[in-house]
Amino acid sequence: MIKLMTGIFSSIFILASMAIIYYWRDIQYDPSSMDLIAYFILLPTVLSLILLSPYLIYQAYQYQKKRKETQQARLQQQKSDHIEREKNNVKTKTDAIQWLTLNIFSSFAVSALGENETIIEQMKKFSSPELDVHLINAYGLPVLSYRITAIDDDLQQSQYDDDIDLDHARIPRIKALIQQQLEQQTEILWQLAEHLKKSALFYDVELAYQYRIHPAWVTSDDQKGDQNEDFEPQVEQVSRLNCLNIHVLLADNLLHMWDESSSRELLLQFMQSLGIISQQIQIKYHFIAQQNSYQDWLNLLGQIATQPHEVSLVINVDSEIDQAWLDEQMWLTEYYLAAEFASSCCVTAQDVKINHLEVMKILKVALNADDLSSFFHQMIPSHTEQIEQTNPFVLLLDDATDIKVIKKTTQVFSQISVDTHHFLYPKQSFGHTQSLVKIFGFMLGVHLPEELTAMVYSADHASTYAFFQADIK
DSSP, rough: OOHHHHHHHHHHHHHHHHHHHHHHHHHHHOHHHHHHIIIIIHHHHHHHHHHHHHHHHHHHHHHHHHHHHHHHHHHHHHHHHHHHHHHHHHHHHHHHHHHEEEEEEEEEEETTEETTHHHHHHHOOOOOOOOEEEOTTTTTTTEEOOHHHHHHHHHHHHHHHHGGGGTTTHHHHHHHHHHHHHTTTTTHHHHHHOOOOOOOOHHHHHHHHHHHTTTHHHHHHHTTTTOTTTTOOOOOOOOOOOOOEEEEEGGGGGGGTTHHHHHHHHHHHHHHTTTTTTTGGGEEEEEEEEGGGHHHHHHHHHHTTTTTTTTEEEEEEOOOOHHHHHHHHTOOOOOOOEEEEEEEEEEEOOOOTTTTOOOEEEEEEESSOOOOOOTTTHTTTTTTHHHHSSSSOOOEEOOOOOOOHHHHHHHHTTTTTTGGEEEEEEGGGGGOOOHHHHHHHHHHHHGGGGSSSEEEEEEEGGTOOOEEEOOOO
């Protein structure tokens, strides 16, 4: 373009200069300096622009057209980059989900509504509390409660009768519920005791010696005959298992009245009667407040999921069937509704195996999961059939009468076509005894029908979803 403009300007300059010079010579004109500038510079420039104007206009049009195309291409590229970033963000969020995977070998639950599956059936029927035969209000009239009547019969014949403190009558009831859960878990614990013993014999010399001098071992050897004094049972290789962790979850209002030493002695005696030595037993008490109960429970599950050679027995128990406690609470709430319940489960990390025991359910907990729809179908492969049936399979741990909770949960589950008739609210079946209800409700997920994948959710932890799946091998 520059060469063209230069060529045209030069040509016009030469032609115009020759014509002007010859013309001025013929008329003998004496030009001034302004005439020279006007005729030898300005005139060729104007003539050149006139000649080049079509070409310059065409070039300007092409430039504007190309500029628009470039802008459109840039906008399209920015849009594509934005879409790609959004996809990457979604992928990053999905990858950022933290999964906890645990094995549930056994689980038991008891409340005033019954045991295990019976509790769920009674919740579906909205079973109401009954008049308590012992608890009364300030007017001397019976009050409603969720009392486990079987505990009354047990206490009349138990070792706690002589130790009952009238100021803390709930303590012996809680101990009786712990004892009941231990008895329910006896078969599992016996198999666990055998595995712990075999593991100690194979992997730990010191613990092997402790087992050899254990009374249960000595008795077993004597039954095999005194003629072989050097008899040694055959050592069998098993998967390594170091210890049994017993986690006792109690309400925080028991912190200053609970006797840990006597409770610890009760647990140790029971475990040792099954043949587990004290060196392989770790007992931990957790005093949990209502507002932090679900978070504390998730923290405990996270801890258990990182213990590859340990097994945990979690016992969750509470009771407010206590006249002194009721009188104290009625100062604040006239119609205080007391309840009691207990649940327990034998849970391990994903890779832990126990001889002769099958996994009852697999628990998977998704943490930091903002979008349920991104993995719901993966967790429940038969989701279409499960959604079409009428049985509830989602345990909602929040208050069913809270409008904000209802709106939030409806919004979360509407995207995966889960309706309100699929929800079950355990919280409403335990009156005002709420410190450990969310944990109890969580454990109930194990007892939903085998053909369903149970799900647990709380609006207080909107990015956490738990699933109980059958162990399919």
